[in-house]
Amino acid sequence: MKFLTLAARNFKEIYRDPLALAFLLAFPLLFMLLxxxxxxxTSSPVYNVGVLDRDETELSGRFVNEVLAEVPSxxxxxxxxxxxxxxxxxxxxxxxxxxxPEGFGGEVLKSYQNQSPDIVLNLTxxxxxxxxxxxxYSTIDAAVREFAEVHIPVxxxxxxxSVEAEVTQMDFVAPGIIIFGLLILxxxxxxxxxxxxxxxxMSRLLTTPTRPWxxxxxxxxxxxVIAIVQIIIFIMLGVAFGMNIVGNIFLAFLVxxxxxxxxxGIGMVVAALSKSENQAEPLCWLIxxxxxxxxxxxxxxxxxxxFIQVLGDIFPFSHAVSASRMIIIRGADFGAVSSSIIFxxxxxxxxxxxxxxxxxxxxxx
Amino acid sequence: MPEHxxxxxxxxxxxxxxxxxxxxxxxxxxVDCLNIDIKQGELFALLGPNGSGKxxxxxxxxxxxxxxxxxxxxxxLDINREAHSVKALIGISPQDTTLSEHLSPLENLELMARLNxxxxxxxxxxxxxxVEVMGLQERAKDQVRRFSGGMKRRLxxxxxxxxxxxxxxxxxxxxxxxxxARRALWDYIGNLKGEKTILLTTHYMEEADYLADRIGxxxxxxxxxxxxxxxxxxxxVDRQTVVINAWNLTxxxxxxxxxxxxxxxxxxxxxxxxxxDLDFKEITDFVHxxxxxxxxxxxxxxxxxxxxLKITGKELVA
Numbered sequence: 138m139k140f141l142t143l144a145a146r147n148f149k150e151i152y153r154d155p156l157a158l159a160f161l162l163a164f165p166l167l168f169m170l171l172x173x174x175x176x177x178x179t180s181s182p183v184y185n186v187g188v189l190d191r192d193e194t195e196l197s198g199r200f201v202n203e204v205l206a207e208v209p210s211x212x213x214x215x216x217x218x219x220x221x222x223x224x225x226x227x228x229x230x231x232x233x234x235x236x237x238p239e240g241f242g243g244e245v246l247k248s249y250q251n252q253s254p255d256i257v258l259n260l261t262x263x264x265x266x267x268x269x270x271x272x273x274y275s276t277i278d279a280a281v282r283e284f285a286e287v288h289i290p291v292x293x294x295x296x297x298x299s300v301e302a303e304v305t306q307m308d309f310v311a312p313g314i315i316i317f318g319l320l321i322l323x324x325x326x327x328x329x330x331x332x333x334x335x336x337x338x339m340s341r342l343l344t345t346p347t348r349p350w351x352x353x354x355x356x357x358x359x360x361x362v363i364a365i366v367q368i369i370i371f372i373m374l375g376v377a378f379g380m381n382i383v384g385n386i387f388l389a390f391l392v393x394x395x396x397x398x399x400x401x402g403i404g405m406v407v408a409a410l411s412k413s414e415n416q417a418e419p420l421c422w423l424i425x426x427x428x429x430x431x432x433x434x435x436x437x438x439x440x441x442x443x444f445i446q447v448l449g450d451i452f453p454f455s456h457a458v459s460a461s462r463m464i465i466i467r468g469a470d471f472g473a474v475s476s477s478i479i480f481x482x483x484x485x486x487x488x489x490x491x492x493x494x495x496x497x498x499x500x501x502x
Numbered sequence: 503m504p505e506h507x508x509x510x511x512x513x514x515x516x517x518x519x520x521x522x523x524x525x526x527x528x529x530x531x532x533v534d535c536l537n538i539d540i541k542q543g544e545l546f547a548l549l550g551p552n553g554s555g556k557x558x559x560x561x562x563x564x565x566x567x568x569x570x571x572x573x574x575x576x577x578x579l580d581i582n583r584e585a586h587s588v589k590a591l592i593g594i595s596p597q598d599t600t601l602s603e604h605l606s607p608l609e610n611l612e613l614m615a616r617l618n619x620x621x622x623x624x625x626x627x628x629x630x631x632x633v634e635v636m637g638l639q640e641r642a643k644d645q646v647r648r649f650s651g652g653m654k655r656r657l658x659x660x661x662x663x664x665x666x667x668x669x670x671x672x673x674x675x676x677x678x679x680x681x682x683a684r685r686a687l688w689d690y691i692g693n694l695k696g697e698k699t700i701l702l703t704t705h706y707m708e709e710a711d712y713l714a715d716r717i718g719x720x721x722x723x724x725x726x727x728x729x730x731x732x733x734x735x736x737x738x739v740d741r742q743t744v745v746i747n748a749w750n751l752t753x754x755x756x757x758x759x760x761x762x763x764x765x766x767x768x769x770x771x772x773x774x775x776x777x778x779d780l781d782f783k784e785i786t787d788f789v790h791x792x793x794x795x796x797x798x799x800x801x802x803x804x805x806x807x808x809x810x811l812k813i814t815g816k817e818l819v820a
Binding site: 340342343345346 | 565566586589596597598600601614617618619665
């Protein structure tokens with residue numbers, strides 16, 4: 138029964154390697170927890186919605202403060218003018234805004250008096266996610282009908298913000314997929330260095346008068362070239378599959394580039410901590426996959442509970458996902474995404490500095 | 503790490519000088535209070551079995567591993583305090599033939615030269631020269647992953663020489679090579695004698711005997727004996743061996759020989775009699791008297807292997 142002997146040996150190899158065992162058990166567990174928290178459970182999404190009350194009657198005020206503000210799935214903020222609301226919508230701070238036109242209160246009053254009302258609301262929505270927009274539309278429609286005590290649909294004139302191009306599902310999905318592709322640079326970066334470490338080649342290099350930052354830069358630079366090529370290919374493929382880039386393509390490239398630097402920096406940290414590919418590989422995936430989920434690569438962050446969103450926002454990739462979507466879908470300019478770019482760059486710098494510090498420690502033997 | 507300085511005087515003229523150098527891994531003492539002096543231009547061999555502390559010693563001297571005790575000077579520079587400067591003066595060929603497998607010999611050599619601060623033009627010239635010296639010119643542009651073990655070893659040694667270092671560390675340079683390739687590498691290393699200071703580790707007796715100016719026998723992290731091959735063999739010079747090749751060595755004749763002399767080894771038609779103050783004529787006459795027909799007989803020179811056996815009390819298994 139040689140196969141049983143071999144099986145026993147392999148089993149021992151696994152359970153006597155704490156890291157491998159932790160990976161086998163913790164990885165699926167972590168994923169189940171993340172996905173469970175992210176898209177499961179009973180929590181419902183909350184969308185930021187702006188309201189511009191041009192009617193300014195008692196009834197329109199009640200509609201805003203007593204109806205819309207009480208809808209659990211809406212987080213309502215009021216605006217004084219359409220321009221500032223549009224700006225917030227463009228920057229992704231709100232997903233839609235409701236313009237209550239003059240005469241709204243009078244039409245609602247007609248309904249209360251059993252007359253035929255002609256209730257009109259103007260809804261401007263963020264078209265980047267059609268499913269989210271239609272949910273907001275339905276919610277507001279239901280709210281106004283309940284408030285006005287009418288059973289027929291009210292007129293909600295809709296308009297969307299990014300009028301330059303028609304938004305497709307690809308426009309929403311592709312920016313996330315590109316970030317996921319860049320997250321794969323974490324294991325790629327770590328593998329490159331750890332392979333040399335394991336083979337002993339690193340020891341040979343370490344006997345040369347080379348500084349830690351030179352080692353990290355030398356390994357990273359090759360990967361930066363790969364990252365640049367990867368981003369170009371991803372963008373080209375995205376466009377080929379129907380992604381419309383409304384904003385500046387170079388700005389989108391910049392966001393992806395700094396996100397790529399983050400991945401490489403994290404990979405260098407893992408490489409400095411790992412002794413072998415067997416250690417580095419699972420550790421990298423343990424970092425990259427949960428980050429993909431937390432960052433809204435596959436699902437919008439809005440549908441996740443608050444604490445998951447907060448957790449995701451600690452890391453650079455959620456900022457990269459939202460900034461790239463803002464540029465590609467809404468045509469956001471540098472000013473709108475600059476804080477995200479600074480945050481991601483700071484993360485990349487931090488990761489590289491940590492990698493160099495760990496490498497310096499390693500060089501001291 | 504506690505600062506420890508041995509009472510030995512530092513001698514800046516030495517290429518390598520260790521001061522109670524030691525390294526522990528947890529409770530395991532890999533190298534224990536090592537004190538050796540290697541003169542400039544000398545080829546010094548550390549001879550010992552696997553796990554005796556040879557590679558750990560080299561790794562400390564190359565600033566890859568921090569000593570847990572003591573220190574060492576390489577070309578007068580302290581390995582603990584001046585590691586970066588030490589690295590500019592040394593070259594190493596590690597035990598594992600670690601090369602960039604997808605690069606050519608020229609590319610591998612140029613890389614090491616550039617990392618050793620050599621300017622590009624000079625690096626190209628040195629690389630081309632070394633490729634020729636090592637007999638790799640015909641494969642100079644091939645990827646090294648297709649090379650034989652011997653070629654890789656030669657390239658590995660070339661990489662340790664590319665920066666024109668003052669001190670070269672060769673860790674088991676002929677490990678795993680066939681006798682022919684090993685002999686060829688000995689010639690390459692032999693040619694460096696006098697030009698470079700070389701610290702070579704090996705567990706091949708004949709390698710140390712053939713190449714080294716001086717040999718340090720290392721056992722369980724300690725230097726058990728130190729000297730030239732002749733000096734070490736002198737340890738066993740009072741112990742002689744008479745080797746007799748004979749026909750007609752019957753069971754009765756062998757029993758008679760073994761009964762007369764305390765240390766007798768029989769190997770086919772060869773009888774070796776070992777001991778102190780042996781009388782060559784008396785032994786050959788006695789063997790002849792047992793009915794054996796002697797073809798040849800001679801006194802065997804003491805070997806490094808016998809010296810090693812006497813010094814460490816164990817055989818060195820290659």
